[in-house]
Amino acid sequence: MSLTSEGGHGAVPTGAEIPVEPRPAASRRDWPLYEVFVRGKRGLNHVHVGSLHAPDDEMAVHAARDVYTRRNEGVSIWVVKAADITASSPDEKDPLFAPSGDKVYRHPTFYEIPEDVPHM
Incomplete structure (x- = not known):
């Protein structure tokens, strides 16, 4: 590798052999939740x-299996990045769900069930 002095900045590598500093491995704190x-x-x-932290989706499934189903409790596991979940706040309960309160036709008590209909 050859070095040259450019613009008064000292020795600067030239050519195709420019060394690249290795990036530090991501710590577990940097893994998605x-x-x-x-x-x-x-x-x-x-x-x-x-919840758990994992470097990718596949490792998240394996880690979830190891942590949350150690005693054969599950038959299926879902893992979802917490950043991909959109949820309402409990503080928004009244304005969010109030519109359905005045729609009585959505309540089963609004309908009369015929006597000959079993299991209702």
């Missing part, structure tokens, strides 16, 4: 069981 959902038995809903 994932929310973990596990379905306990077939037919049941997935339930939020916790």
Whole structure:
């Protein structure tokens, strides 16, 4: 490798052999946060069981399996990047859900069930 002095900045490498400093490996604190959902038995809903950090989606599934299903509790695991979740705030409950309160036709008590309909 040859060096030259350019613009008074001292020795500067020239040619194709410019050394590149290695980037430090990302620490675990820099890994994205994932929310973990596990379905306990077939037919049941997935339930939020916790959070974890992982470098990518595949490792998040493996880590979730190791951490949250150690005793064969689950049959299915979902992992979702926390940054990809959009949620309402509990403080917004009244303005968000109030419009459905005045729509009585959405409540099953609005309808009369015929006597010959079983299991209702």
